[in-house]
Structure formats: structure tokens, C-alpha cells
Amino acid sequence: MSEYLNDVNGLVIRTIDLQDNDRLLVLFTERYGKVTVYARGSRILKSKHMASSQQFCFSNFSLYKKGDRYWIKEAEPIESFYPLRENLQKMALASYICEVISDVVMEEQADVELLRLTLNSLYAIAKGTIPFVKIKGAFEIRAASILGFMPNVACCNRCAKSSTAYFLDVMNGTILCERCHEEDEALHSKGPLNEYEATHARIICVLPEEVRFAVEYAVTADLKHLLSFPLSAENEHFFAIAGEQYLLNHLERGFKTLDFYKEVNR
Ligand SMILES: [Zn+2]
Structure with a gap:
């Protein structure tokens, strides 16, 4: 430079x-x-x-x-982004987002989409009108997608049928419907199916249909409208787990600021 x-x-x-x-x-x-x-x-x-x-x-x-x-x-x-400094919860979530970014962004490697995602997320946290669980989960899913770990959650990866709930295989980035998941579990109950599975944990997250849609939306939506998806209170917890598991497992690390954010929310 x-x-x-x-x-x-x-x-x-x-x-x-x-x-x-x-x-x-x-x-x-x-x-x-x-x-x-x-x-x-x-x-x-x-x-x-x-x-x-x-x-x-x-x-x-x-x-x-x-x-x-x-x-x-x-x-x-x-x-x-002044309001981020006047509330501990806001500051903690913004700090987590910045620590993730600091970890994944390289020198002399511009990424306008990732910067826009970061700025939009900080803006939403500062404004404080959208639940943090949506902002955090959408950031995690979209950041992972931008970094090359885009999940394919449009339909069941095996039968392509629709279901009321799905099971996300985090490391494969694919979902199975309830029936295919049960068959899969029966297969896996006898032991790992291949060498990869013998050395890596299978991480499965439950995605009710509304959460599957939210994940798909976070992957594909225009960044301007990234947070405009429905998420009922009873499903917030499933979305939170899916987002966090997805990003952290693909980055293969944890974040001190995330522990702090959880402590603040306790
Ligand atoms: Zn299926």
C-alpha cells in the first residue's frame, strides 16, 4: 500500500x-x-x-x-453509533460483532458486503427497535455465508419434501425433514458412517419451519431488508442456537465478547 x-x-x-x-x-x-x-x-x-x-x-x-x-x-x-455506548447490552452485542469481524477480515482484502452487514447490524442495535436475537442470528448466518459457508436450507436435502420442522446439520450446511432425520438417526445409531464422521462431532440444530425460513431469508435477503423476517417468541430460542452454532463451528472458535454478552443477558 x-x-x-x-x-x-x-x-x-x-x-x-x-x-x-x-x-x-x-x-x-x-x-x-x-x-x-x-x-x-x-x-x-x-x-x-x-x-x-x-x-x-x-x-x-x-x-x-x-x-x-x-x-x-x-x-x-x-x-x-453513539447509543451503543450508553447501554451495556447494546455495547456487548456490538463488541461481539466487531470481534468476529476482527477475526475474519484480512489485510488488503476488501469485502463491501461484509462491511455493509456489520454497519447495518450496528445501526439496528443502536436503534434498539428490533429484538437482539434477530439481529445477532441474522448477522451470524449471513456472515458465515459471505465467508464461504452458505447453508442450503430451501428444502429437505434427501426427499425435497416440506415438513413442519427440520434438522440442520451444521457442518454440512444442509437440512433434513423429520422423516429423513429419523432414518438418519437410525443409521448413525450403529456408529459413524465414514472417516470424517469418526473424527468430527455431528452438530444438529432443530429448525421449526418458521426458523428454517428465517435462516433461508438471512442467507438470501437484500441487506437493506435483512431483518424483515417474522420470528415468533416461541421460536427465538431455536433461531439463536442455529445462528450461533453455525458461525462458531464454521469458524472453529469461541469469542470472549460472546461470553460477556451472555453474562450481561443473564
Ligand atoms: Zn426428507
């Missing part, structure tokens, strides 16, 4: 305070993917970078390179 990066729109996904009031920022940028930058004196209240260098702030940056580091020359906030 060049000595000067101008007109860089980026979301602050992580901040680390350094000596002398300097701060290290990890940005998820539109054009360059993940970029680590240094902000001089950004923790001093009168610093002109103060607002733009806070976590969750989406800003327009001008950067310059000194040595092997990028520093902030100018920064203009575009969207501060």
Missing part, C-alpha cells in the same frame, strides 16, 4: 491504548480490508481525532505512512 491513503472509509473495530495517549486502531475499511493505524494523542479530550478513534465509530480517514506504520492525518466521523 502507498505512503498516503486518502478518503478511506473505515469502522473502528478494535482499539488498544498505548503510551503517551496514543492509541492503536484496527479499522475495517471499504477499500483495503483490515488496516491497523496509530492515532497520536487521541485519548486527550481536545484531540481532533478523539471522536473518530472510538470503537464502533465509522469515519473518513486520511492516513500517512511513517516507518512501517500508518498514522491518522485527518479523521471525520460519518456515523458515531
